[in-house]
Amino acid sequence: MNSTVAYCSTEDAVANTTAGYQSRGLLGDTFWHGVRANLTVWKVYDVQPRSSSGAYISVVNTEGEGIEVIGAGYHVNPRLYNDTKVHFFTYWESTHGNTTGCYNELCEGYKESKVADLYPGGRFGAPLSIYDGKQRTLTIMIKKDEQSGDWSLYREDHDRLVLLGWWPKKLFKYLSEKAETIQWVGFVSHDSNERSPSMGSGHPPTELEGKAAWFSDCFGLDESGEVYEDNYDPVKYYIDRPDCYNVSEWYVSDEQEARRHFFYGGPGGCSLPK
Template identity: 50%
Template structure:
């Protein structure tokens, strides 16, 4: 489990990227990629170690209301390995009209075991996450209001991905409850043992012909508490 204290304002990271910030110190991650006509931008924080067995974050929950049909915007935490190939488990919140056919905020999970993302899926669209009885926050569910309010309050939810030291399976925790969703270790090779990298990331994607949606609260990090979106360990 990550034990360090950190606070990342993803809107600030996004703005630094947009003005061409280079030479980022260790831990800060910026990336942009193209997939056909889709532009993807990510900004966040990562930590590498020999062994990670979990990652946790408290996410500020904001309503993102400017996402076009071919765009998406959200935030996630992830446990990953890059060797011998990409293996990743992720969970977070996003608006993704092409996936849900609406413009609502959803809780999501994602996993893959291939660099080309040809394995795995979002939520429960393929075998993977095993939903436990009595769930109230399951993969793909809509996050209904109230949301954070600019200048007034930031509402949040805590998400944790943790490896069970006895079974080796990965569990997903919401708030302070016990493990609720299980991702069997048999799905993975390197992640069956541990994760090499954990990350907290904000992201947007959009068609070249569309404007980019907002990231986080759509306000700069310099505005600080209750105004800029935050991710806190």
């Protein structure tokens, strides 16, 4: 199992596949202090008992001998919830020294805000995104608090900014200062005895808006906590099964510079990685 994607996978899954983008900033010179995106939320119908499928944004630091990750998004994960519903999730991990971290609030770490209106592990009710129809979206942001050094999680899709919670600075050795990489990623994981599930809408990114799953308004926050306006130099992230899943090009709208977006996903049906 690839350690760089294990944090959004079933713990002992054999195969982990992702499709999305990551950025280290212009020529790698930008240290990220946050990531944001608007993403479509889909019901995935073919997730087997030991598999999972979803999408997330994350901040990552790989300095030293380990990896430190903070992520949030949605997934279907029967092993975690004993159902096949769509759940909001948070995650953190630090592998420096003894590996620590967990989904949601299954261990000490994530602190829930008193004004939160979306909770780790909470279900997304109907309606969800409809193929060739109305799209259900979620806008979230992970941002380093420049005063406390904690990493905060916000929701932005109700025409207001709501603090959902935060990860204290003390959980991390290197993320306490900065993130090296930010990511916008769709993912699946599955057991060796199971057929891989669909990713996103279950349709390829070539079908584009309304049919393929997407991330929109993708941007990072710089050292001052402001939206980074320069070239993100994004690179495609771990598309190791293009026969099942893929990602479109990274689009930047001419009319609205901030609308950096891409499409991703696929129908699944893969066995183990080739």
